[in-house]
Amino acid sequence: QVQLVDSGGGVVQPGRSLRLSCAASGFTFSNYGMHWVRQAPGKGLEWVAVISYDGSNKYYADSVKGRFTISRDNFKNTLYLQMNSLTAEDTAVYYCAKRFDDSGSYYPAFDFWGQGTLVTVSS
Amino acid sequence: QTVVTQEPSFSVSPGGTITLTCGLSSGSVSTSYYPTWYQQTPGQAPRTLIYSTNTRSSGVPDRFSGSILGNKAALTITGAQADDESDYYCVLYMGGGISVFGGGTKLTVL
Numbered sequence: 001q002v003q004l005v006d007s008g009g010g011v012v013q014p015g016r017s018l019r020l021s022c023a024a025s026g027f028t029f030s031n032y033g034m035h036w037v038r039q040a041p042g043k044g045l046e047w048v049a050v051i052s053y054d055g056s057n058k059y060y061a062d063s064v065k066g067r068f069t070i071s072r073d074n075f076k077n078t079l080y081l082q083m084n085s086l087t088a089e090d091t092a093v094y095y096c097a098k099r100f101d102d103s104g105s106y107y108p109a110f111d112f113w114g115q116g117t118l119v120t121v122s123s
Numbered sequence: 124q125t126v127v128t129q130e131p132s133f134s135v136s137p138g139g140t141i142t143l144t145c146g147l148s149s150g151s152v153s154t155s156y157y158p159t160w161y162q163q164t165p166g167q168a169p170r171t172l173i174y175s176t177n178t179r180s181s182g183v184p185d186r187f188s189g190s191i192l193g194n195k196a197a198l199t200i201t202g203a204q205a206d207d208e209s210d211y212y213c214v215l216y217m218g219g220g221i222s223v224f225g226g227g228t229k230l231t232v233l
Binding site: 035037044045046047050057058059061062095100105106107108109110111113114115116 | 124157159161163168169171174175180181210212214216219220221222223224225226227
């Protein structure tokens, strides 16, 4: 069965970096575009980034552009989110999510989500 | 900066019908935005209800339906049940790889 396991969250000081991982199993990871979505405590969902099935195309929300980098390792079936220059506004649960189809489209229709990993940016 | 708008809260009686909407701060929502709807209960990851305007995700009962109503995307729940009490989010695809979520609607069933 499909599983997405998010990890790498924790407490980090403002200005520092953190890398999140999403380990995928139960499907052909290299066929699917993948997204990161976050949710600040008590707030709504925010789309963060998307990467194409082969890693050749990446797109970001304005709020993270230039600071965050989405990447993937199709041999390790793992999605990553490198987060630099973190601020308190980046405090959130971060979810990876799998597109429901392998059409190559980027619109955020997901069939599976990770369980989320909490990032807390605080001094 | 494009803002996706949703009603902050709504209430419905058990067995009732309700329509939640998803609009744009400027302009009209069309199928080209591939509106997608998610349901989320506290502490859980979201669950996909509707994608690409009106396609139900696998396992979603047919009392959930999506459409375009006027200049907004809409999620209609017929025969509301107690366990429909959740937060509902829409997301619109802006093109160029970019997507934007609405602020969410907190639905109360009482």
